[in-house]
Amino acid sequence: MKYSNNIKWFALGPVILTLGVFIGSHYKEPSIQLGPSVARAAKIDPQNVFVKIAREQTPAVVNISTKQKIKADGRAGIPDERMREYYDRFFPWHREAPREQVRQSLGSGFVVESDGYILTNSHVVAKADEIIVSFGDGHDTRAKEYPAKLIAADPKTDIALIKIDVSRKLPTISLGDSSKLQVGEQVMAIGNPFGFAQSVTVGVVSAKGRVIGAGPYDDFIQTDASINPGNSGGPLLNTRGEVVGINSAIYTGGMARGNIGIGFAIPIDSVKAIYDDLKKGKVKRGWLGVAITNVTKELQDAMGLPDSKGALVSQVIENSPAEKSGVKRYDVITGLNGEKVLSSSHLPRIVAAIKPGTKAVLEIIRDGKTISISVNVGEMPTERKRLAESKRNEDLGMAVENIPAQLAERMGIEGGAGVVVTSVAPGSPAGTAGAIAGDVIMEMNKKKVRNIQEYESAISSAKPGDSLLMLVRRGRNDLLLVLKLPKEK
Structure with missing residues (x-):
């Protein structure tokens, strides 16, 4: 998948990088405890709310460093491929074996279960050969480091779950409800920007539902809380000290490498919807098997549709659940299980949240008539x-x-x-x-x-x-x- 050059995925270091909102009746409560955080227990002076949150929640925010072994061509000094072939043929003794190099990266994460489960971004850890987790603000030179195991990574949502083995109960952060976030609401980001451990920044929710071309489930929270390389995987918290997002990317305008006031976080509801699957090591998603596009004004007029909402089916995949249930090209899917489909980017997120093997009902406009079709939702191909x-x-x-x-x-x-x-x-x-x-x-x-x-x-x-x-x-x-x-x- 190609990302815009203006969007930076900001685990610190040259890491090689490899459908998101799960809402309505499809949402399944994860096994993780989602109780109120300590910060909600009493009324807090608005002027001191973030002081209190920073003091109580930073202990659960971790630094993540990774190492990845890569093979480098031993003939890297010969840029032209034809010249490399020439040297290999006539001067074979100059040919070097591939050299092994180690790429390092820094990111952030936060503890969600006291026995060592930690959430972060997929792009921080997914390709790492070694993952090291450390706690503390960087002042304690005796801070202990823990080797971590990757439990599961989901590149489609850029979410990963790792685990460390500990003999004590770790501090945790409670997960909030990102659907209740409002534009203009204050938020705090905690992370490890440029290696500066447990740094805190404050801003507001600038927008919701941003699509930035990261993947099929784009539904980002936009914030002006300062986010920089190394913040990847760190929490975005509301004024109750609950995690409402996982910091994931920044917009640079194609110029700067650091923050210019436009950052993006993955809504925590997306994480809660797949958390149990992550713990099992594999994320399973619902799948219809259709290619879809938005209903433009021109298509609306040409097809005599009442409005431009819904997802227009441009292709039905052979032997897919959609084909077996009778979905056809030019159908406009306007609803799924009673939930309105607003656009082509909205439908995949709803479908993905449905458990494979479950029956669902599609509302479709076909030849000017509204019909209902029952479909047995399949599992997305690996x-x-x-x-x-x-x-x-x-x-x-x-x-x-x-x-x-x-x-x-x-x-x-x-x-x-x-x-x-x-x-x-x-x-x-x-x-x-x-x-x-x-x-x-x-x-x-x-x-x-x-x-x-x-x-x-x-x-x-x-x-x-x-x-x-x-x-x-x-x-x-x-x-x-x-x-x-x-x-x-």
Whole structure:
């Protein structure tokens, strides 16, 4: 996934980085205790509220340092790849073995269970070979360090759970209710910016529901409380001393590396919804199997819709729960289990919160009529499966996308079916077959290819070394190409 260059994910150090609001009736109470924090026990002078919160909650905020071993090319001093091949061939004694380097990073976290469970960001710890947790404000040189174990990391929400083994009960911070946060409400951020342990900053909630391109479940709290590299994973607290968010990113305007008053935190309700799954080591999410888009004003007018709310189905994945329940392309999903679907970014968050195997009811507008469809929600496919499919397409040396409607119309393709080739690597199997960018693949082995899912199905059903007969449309002409699949290495 690509992030905007203006958004910085701020675990301190060059860490290599690898659907979010769970609301309404789908919310499941986690096993973690969510009782009132100490700060709520008595009335507090507003002028001293943050003094009290800082004193009572900082002991539960930890510093997280990580180490990651990476392999560096021993020929790094030779920048040109062709020159590297030349040296490898004629001067093999100059070839060095890959060197192992260690990348270090700093982040923050906070204790949520007294026996050592700690929440932080996925990008702080997910790829680390070693995780070290320490307590204290940095003044105590005798502060003990604890090796930590990664229990689970969820890159889609940028949340991770780690654990340390301790012989004493640790101080904890209570989790609040981020749905009750209001714009303008005061908040406090605690963390480890630039390695300055347990630093405290204060600001307000600048906005809610921000979508910044981080992932499919974007629903960030925006705050002007100063957040900097090293704050990743630290808590954002309300005036009752409860965690309402996990600090995760900052906006820099493409210029500065540090804070300019625009920071983002993951709503704590998102964390509570998957906490029990994190403790079990794997997050399970509901899945429909549709590609969706927003209803624009133009689409609203063209389709005769009453408003621009809802999620327009642009594609239904083969053998998915949506297909099996009768969802069709051009359906507009306006509700799920009685909850209104406001946009295409809203639907994935609602679906993800539903337990796989649960029946749900979709409210749909189809051909101007509102209908209800019952669907048996599936489990979202694992990232490993998606990566395997991506790797196979990479081996073919060809990238494809669903064909845009305008291109299909211009090329005279009925029904807009097919996938368009967007790039071909020279010398790859696709290049050898004669495919070029702009080709539209309409059939593979005499079977229609209407979308990416059917294309990938045709590829994955063939064996390594097999040949696939492809019918492609190039301009206004149809061609037959033979794609030879690479053999397994």
